[in-house]
Amino acid sequence: MAGLVRLQNEIERIKKEYFNRNRLAENNRQVENEAAIKIQSWFRGCQVRAYLSHLQRKATIIQKTWRGFKGRADFRQMAKAAYFIMKMNFYHKMSVRIQRRWRGYYVRKRIHNYYARKRYMEGLVRKNEQIRRDLDDYSEVQRREREKQALERIEREKNLQAQRLHFLLSTKQCPGIFNSPFRPGPDEMELRLRRTKPQPSTTSPRNRTSLLGNRSPLAHTSAGVPTALGAKPLPPIPSKKPQGPFREPAEVWAQRQRCLEPSLRVQTSITDLEQAREQLYSEMWRNRVVEARFQPFSKAHQNRKYEGLVHTSSSFQTVPYGSKHFREEHPENLQGKKGTICFSSS
Amino acid sequence: MSQRQVLQVFEQYQKARIQFVQTVAELATRPQNIETLQNAGVMSLLRPLLLDVVPTIQQTAALALGRLANYSDDLAEAVVKGDILPQLVYSLAEQNRFYKKAAAFVLRAVAKHSADLAQAVVDCGGLDALVICLEEFDPGVKEAAAWALGYIARHNAHLSQAVVDAGAVPLLVLCIQEPEVALKRIAASALSDISKHSPELAQTVVDSGSIAHLSQMILNPDAKLKRQVFSALSQISKHSVDLAEMVVEAEIFPSVLVCLRDPDEYVRKNVATLMREIARHTPELSQMIVNTGGVAAVIDYLGDCHGNVRLPGIMMLGYVAAHSENLSMAIIISKGVPQLAICLSSESEDHIKAATVWAFGQIGRHTPEHARAVAMANVLPKLLVLYMDTDSSEDLQIKAKKALKSVLQKCTYLPALEPLLYDAPSNILKHVIYQFSKVLPHDSKARRLFVTSGGLKKVQELKAEPGSALQEYINSINNCYPEEIVRFYSPGYSETLLERVDKYQPV
Known part of the structure; x- marks a missing residue:
């Protein structure tokens, strides 16, 4: 209780005290707070700086390691x-x-290839020379041929001219215009005139058949007969009979002019028969309608019988021995012989 | 009046007609009569006679018409305008062979002049009738028809195509195989005319198997036939490599060369043309010609002939040389360069000169060896003269310049270059100096010779713009010599020496 009383006594002072202290605290609060903030900020600043520098150091270490690597x-x-x-x-x-x-x-x-090229060029030179030579030869041959042809043509023309001028040929009595007596020798044309024969007259119709050359003997006679019979050449002028054992000239002339009268045997060709046969065959071939040949019956050719010749009287015929049988048998000789047994008849 | 008297009138009329027509046909052979005949209205008189009852009169009238139309363009035009062609075409199918021949002659005479007239013949159905005539038995008719077809096909590709479409080519090939030389000749000429226009037409001609038959006739003794055969072969082979190879495969080659010595110059010309057309396609074909000795034959041929006949030979050498340096060398060793030099100096016409100059350019442009061969034939001064000559044509000048340039760029043969220093214009001189600048640093003898011949002096006298290519070349030449020598030869050196004398003060 005493305590309580003491407290009771004290309460006022405590109250005062309390208020005083509160007031003091209130008065100092601002300053203290600021000081505390200052201290804290300083501390925190230090802390963060230290951390940052720490981080920086670490980063540097990392970077340097990485960069080195x-x-x-x-x-x-x-x-x-x-x-x-x-x-x-x-x-x-x-x-x-x-x-x-x-x-x-x-x-x-x-x-x-240098050497190949060189070889090729040398070969080419040789080839060129050869071809030049060949061409020269060829052209030379051609030229000669042309010249020859030209000469021949000129010669032909000259001959034709000479044929046309044949009447200017000089005779023994009268020299022609090409055979001047004042010159040592006759003109070239004169010699040519002497060589050539006069042109055959073109007015008479030519015997065309004689040009063909391959007349049959029959045609020959038929063509020859009328000239021999109708237009006989004139007989020679009869002079006196030649000395010696000769016939009359007229007779000789007639004999010479007699036309050929061959016998039938001579007229006919030696191959006449063959030709006729060939013609027959060809005609048969031409006219045939069925191409397939006629075939005889199956065994007809086997049992062909021999037909004797018409003109002979002998009775030769094929012997059956060797083809039909191989043993000689003459049954008719054996007939009636003693000691033989005849099985065939009676 | 008796029957005889009545008939006599007709007989007289017929005789008069015959005489008239024959006289006109006779007169139409001479050009001086044509004018008079035309003025006398011969066309309108001949036209009814084409429809005469007597075949002789018809034929002779057609013949007269043909001769008139053959004479000039106007008369052919008059025939077309006179509506004569349909009549002829109609009767071409109907009449006998003499009339056909005459009618084909008229068609040919009309078609010959121009593409329009030939088109007129085509338009009136002439082609089919002519093609039917080609199937005729008589060679004369075939010849006339083939001739007319050839004249129609000659003008342009369109007409030629029309002839081909009418089916003429196989029949023409058959005509070539006939025994008559005249027919062969004309059929070959017609084939040549057909195939000259385009590769397709040539291919059609080849497809009908004409090459084999044409190549068989190469050694035919008839010169005119050979002309046409070679012309046809060259027209076929000019279009493409394939066609040329087909022609070559017909084994024409060594035997063609023989015809380069033919007495007929057109045969030779056509052979050379054929070789040119074959050679220009590929190096292989050229090589083949060279290997058979064709180049030597052509070079000999150049020596044999003159004028335009030379042209294909010269061009053939140019084409062969253009392909490769080996082929070019083959021409050089076949003695082609001197022959071409002779051609260059002896020919007077510009186009032949131009071809020769071009050939020189092609031969000399490959290597220094080739250029040397060209230069040693003393061609370069001639080329320069042709280039500088104001009379020569523009084409020749361009070709001469190109040839000079291409030869000079390879030429290291200094004695031939030396004369060019003195009279070449600057655009040529550039190349000459360049060649000197390339050779002189490596050749002491040439350096010495260059000085003694006065070349160095000439070089010092040249005015070159500083910095230009020419100045560079001159500098590199000057660098080959000691400075005193260069100065000694430079113009105005004596004056400077004299000045030094003036200034010199004796001590």
Whole structure:
């Protein structure tokens, strides 16, 4: 209770005290708060800075490690590439060397082979010479032929001229115009006139059949007879009979002019029969309607019987021995012989 | 009046007609009568006579018409305008062979002049009638029909195609195989006319098997036939490689060369044309010709003839040389260059010169060796003269310039280049100097010779713009010589020396 009383006594003072302290606290609160904030801000600032610097250090470590790693990798890569490039250059150089050799070889061998070209050119020169020679020969031959033909033509024309001028040929009594007496020799035309025969007259109709040359003997006689009978050439003028055992000239002339009178045997061709047969066959062939040949009956040809000749009296015929039978048998000789047994008859 | 008297009137009339027609036909053979005949109205008088009852009169009238139409363009036009052609075409199928011949002659005479007139013949159905005539037995009729067909086909590809469409080609090929030389000749000429226009037409002619028959006639003794045969072969082979190869495969080759020595110059010309047309297609074909000795034969042929006949030979050499350096060398060793040089100097016509110049360009453009061969024939100064000559045609000048350029760019034969230094214009001189600048650094003898012959002096006298190609070439030439020499030869050196003398003060 005493305590309570003390407290009762004290309560006022405590109240005062309380208010005082509260007031003091209130008065100092602003300052303290600011100071606390200052302290806290300072501390936090320090803390964050320390953290940041810590982070920075760590980042630097990471970066430096990474960069070192990366740089080394890059360098390795670069070195590899450089090595590769160097290698490739070397290979290229070597391949160029190989290709150079090969191309040189190939071109010299196949495309521009100097020796082959030279050979070809030499061959060409030879070929050219040969063809020039051949062509020269050929043209020479042709030229000669043409000249020959021209000469022949001129000769023909001259001959024709000479034939037309045959009446200008000089005779023994009267020299022609080409045979001048004031010259040492006769003109060339004169010689030609002497050589050529006068042109046959073209007015008379030609005997066309005589040109053909292949007349049959029958045609010959039929053509020959009328001239021999109708238009006989004139007989020679009868002079005195020649000395010696000769016939009269008129008789000789008649004999000479007698036309040919061949016998029938001479007139007929020696192959007349064959020709006639051939003609017959050809006619048969032409007129035949059925192409298939006639076939005899199946065994008709086997049992053909021999027909004796008409003009002979002998009775030769085929002997059956050897084809029909092989043993000689004469049954008629055996007939009636003693000691034989006849099975055939009676 | 008796019956005889009545008939006599007709007889007289017929005689008069015959005489008239025959006289007109006779008169129409002379060109000086044509004008008078035309003025006298001969066309209108002849036309009814084509329908006469007497066949002789018909034929002679057709003959007279043909002769008139043959004479000139106007008269042919008059025949077309007079509606005579349908009548002729109609009777071409009906009448006897003499009349057919005469009618075909008229058609030919009309078709000969121009494409329009030939078209008129085609339009009135002349082709079918003529083709039927080709099947006739008589060679004279066939000849006349083939001739008319050839004249129709000659003008252009369209007409030629019409002839082909009418089915004439196989019959013409049959005509070639006939024994008559005149018919062969004209059939070959017609085939040539047909095949000259386009590859398709030529292919049609080839497809009917004409090449084998044509190639058989190469050695025929008849010159005119040979002309036509070679003309036909060249017209066929000019179009494409395939056709040319087909012609070559007919084994024409060594035997054709023989015809280069033919007495007839047109045969030779046509053979050379054939070889040109074959050679120009591919190097292989050219090589084949070279291997058979064709080049030597052509070169000899160039020596034998003159004028236009030479032209195909020259062009053939050019074409062969253009293909490859080997072929070009083959021409050089076949002694082609001197022969061409002779052609260049002896021919007077510009187009032949132009062809020769072109051939030189083709021969010399391959290697220095080729250029040397051309230069040694002393051709370069001639080319230069042709290029500089104001009288020569433009084409010739261009060709000469090109040839000079292509030869000079390869030429290392300095003695031939030297004369060009003095009289060449600057555009040619450029190439000459360039060649010197390439050769001189490597050849001491040539350097010495260049100085002694006055070339260096000439080079110093040249005015070149600084920085131009010519100046560069001159500089590289100057670099080959010591400076004193160059200065010694440069113009105005004596003046500078004298100036030095003036300025010199003796001590």
